[in-house]
Amino acid sequence: MVNGVRDGAGNTIAANSSYAFSFGQIAAEPLPVVTGVTALSETQLQATFSVPLDKASAERTANYQIQGVTVLSAKLDAAKNKVWLTTSPHALNRIYVVLFSNIGRSDRPDLIVEANSPCFYMVSKSAAAAPGVLRIVAAGEMLVEVWFNQPVERYSAEARRSYHISDDVAVLGAELDAGLNKVTLTTSRHRAGQAYTLTVSGVSGAESGAVMSGTVLAYTFVPSLQVALAGSAEANLSFVAVGSPYYVDRNYVITSAPEDLIHARMIMTANSDKGSSSTGFMQVTVSQATVVYVAYDASAQSVPAWLSSRYTKTGLSLGVSESGEKLNLWAAYFTAGNITLGGNNAAGARGAKCMYVVLLQEPAFARTLSSGELEGLKEMSTQRPTTITLLPNYPNPFNPRTSIRFELPYDKEVRLVVYDILGRHVRTLYESTASAGVHALIWDGVNDDQIPVAAGVYIYRLEVWENAQRNGVTYRNNYVTITRKMTYLK
Structure with missing residues (x-):
């Protein structure tokens, strides 16, 4: 009833005027509602909801209760309105009820499904037949x-x-x-x-x-290659990764590595062992055929004889944070069994400022090496030379790199040099003592100053001799020279 009220023009509204009205709440935002549960198999359920759900609450297994069945996991789908439930096994042709609680909306996690909302379902034979x-x-x-x-x-x-x-x-x-x-x-x-x-x-x-x-x-993923360590070396097994340490006693890290060696097995060594001169410094046992890479100080004037005589310099390197240094990668192929590695400062080594690191990789994944280079490593693991031989480089013609191999029946002084077609010096690939066996070196088309050379024909010459002394004077004895040609393409 309204009395004594004037309208906008000043007129008095009639006494005891009656007006009708209704009162109601502002429409509330909807709560999540379970629209159905489907048994996909004896251990798989699909619950469908009316609105997208909050991931954290939807994937909390405690929010689902099934009598006689345990909910093992809950996974929300990409649309956020279906939840896949993995459970313990259901019985066939029996009616079950699942109770839902505390599951919120994606945009309003505080708006949750009504407590203990029930939904009935049955696991039938057809559902149980779904693959697992x-x-x-x-x-x-x-x-x-x-x-x-x-x-x-x-x-x-x-x-x-x-x-x-x-x-x-x-x-x-x-x-x-x-x-x-x-x-x-x-x-x-x-x-x-x-x-x-x-x-x-x-x-x-x-x-x-x-x-x-x-x-x-x-x-x-666990590589099938299994590795065991023995010997006096302080070392641990790890994996190659940029940013990972490579010494057990220093905080230096790997800054770069060939892509196909990322995640290869790595033997972390101790930099404090860099002065070791032992010939049996470390023993490594591998469960299958393995390509072993020794990452050796690139600034060294020469490498140990045990390394140069058995391993091939690949032309690749491992970037490290140790004063901006890099470690050159030398590779060798080994069959399953024991591998002996010598000391960092063993005979033949000169000028190394840091300790080497070892990488190991199954041959099938050694994509840093060409098929020809890998086959060459395999041959080196079994050959026993009887004469001094300089083998044809492979591949030839080549780009960007080629492998040059030579064979020695005895320990010799060796120099391997690349010249251009006019006989001008381009690159000294090796100049040191080399032990008996098959050796391989990589030329990557750069000169001694690491400047790329022009395409064309190049000569590589192997010089082999023995140092002898007479009356206090050292001279070369049994001097042998072998020369071959190769073609560099661009």
């Missing part, structure tokens, strides 16, 4: 095997979109075997020792047609 993953095997640096518990349909099993690997590992291909229960994934490179998760979804059973969804499994 029995195990995952990291078969190699770029291979992952996925084993299923039943035959799977080829089209869905070989679809790359059916698989997702964490940490930016890309699935490049998927191949189903003849038995229809194993898929081999070709991937980008895994990092040794790192844990990964693989999500498998959308793969159908070959017989039932039931589709699996949201299965998440963990695995770790």
